[in-house]
Amino acid sequence: MxxxxxxxxxxxxxxxxxxxxxxxxxxxxxxxxxxxxxxxxxxxxxxxxxxxxxxxxxxxxxxxxxxxxTQKENVPNSIELGYPFDGKAKNPYIFPLVARMLEKTDLNLVIMGDEKQPAKDGITIKNICENISLHKNIKYFDRKNYLNKLHNLTNTRNKLGLRSGFNTIEKLPKVANSSYAITGVFHKPYVKKYVEIFSDKYERFALIQGNEGTPELFSKGRLWIAKGDDVEEIIIDPKYYGIHYQKSWDKITLQDSLNQLNNPSDEYLKLAQLNAAVYLFIAQKYDSIEEAFEALN
Incomplete structure (x- = not known):
């Protein structure tokens, strides 16, 4: 047409x-x-x-x-983490530490990255993956390789300078044919829309009120698990697990983010353990987040 x-x-x-x-x-x-x-x-x-x-x-x-x-590659026993492509601006990423917590399990993390897209001026997944040694249970896919045609629209999108429908559909390309997936969501009304778009592509699909729209839990929030047309809601409070991490409200640099990953505090490591437990629960390795958290001790 x-x-x-x-x-x-x-x-x-x-x-x-x-x-x-x-x-x-x-x-x-x-x-x-x-x-x-x-x-x-x-x-x-x-x-x-x-x-x-x-x-x-x-x-x-x-x-x-x-x-x-999309050029795909099978990654067995994996969970796809749907990050926004406009990055994180105020807090470091935690997925490298989550992978460290998962090393003794058979669960692999699948993440995707590209050059920064609008509208947040954040630190991207690509920035982190190019500046840190990734654990062997992380599989990073660069969009320049797996969906080059969408990568080539970066300049047009940045000239527009606004969020668009692409910000939604690009999060979960199922590039690794993962059976499980989780992505972040800001507002509860979007949960139903995300479930309708993505849930039938996975054996189990989840959404979380993650930090800066990511699938990373930094403070008390909700986890939603899609079961057909039904959606189960679970409240997760880090304080219940003895975690008292204080998230940042100020903009940080790439070096700040890398420093916190290379020299994590005890509270940050415990937060990584909780996120790892959430992913193990979504991937049906344990019957509850509490059971998975204890198993990682």
Missing amino acids: DFFKYIHAVGTGPKGNRDLSFEESKDMMQQVLDQSVPSEQIAAFLLGWRLKPETTEEFRGALAACDEQ
Whole structure:
């Protein structure tokens, strides 16, 4: 279809806008990935799509187009961690320490990274993975290799400078064919949408009120486990496990983040243990987070 028809569908205002079908959204995404239309039209569509806003069916169609282009590699016994591609700005990452806690288990962590995307000016997964030695149970996938066409849209997205529907669909590409996955979510209303988009792709799918939108728990929050159409909600409080880590509210540098990973405090290590226990529970290695936490002692 003529791409301008997709711009018209999302950019004519409340009275003229309409939702795209699955097939239309897939075609739209294929044209965007191929960059067969001008970057100005891509940016115009992304802005209108965000304001309309996007539907579950549209997300699923766009995701299907990405899936057909994704170069995959099987990583057995793995859980895919869906991080935002705009990074973390105020706190360090904890996944390298989580991997350290999981070394004696058979669970592998799958993470994905790329150059920074809008809109947060954060430290990215790619920044960390290029500056630290990763444990052997972490499999890092660079999007430049597994989905180069989406990587090539980085410049257009950064010129737009705003979040778009891509920020949602890019989190979980299932690049390693993992049976389990978890991603972060800011607001509870988005839980249902994420479940509708992603849950049928995994044996078990989870969301967490993670630090800065990541699948990393730093303070009291909710964990949601999708079971078909049902979603179980679990409250997790680090203080219950004797953890009193104080998260930062100030912007940190890449070096600050690396320093905390290379020289972790006792509280930060205990927080890593709790996150590792959450992942083991999601991957059905233990019947509860408490049981997994104790097993890691």
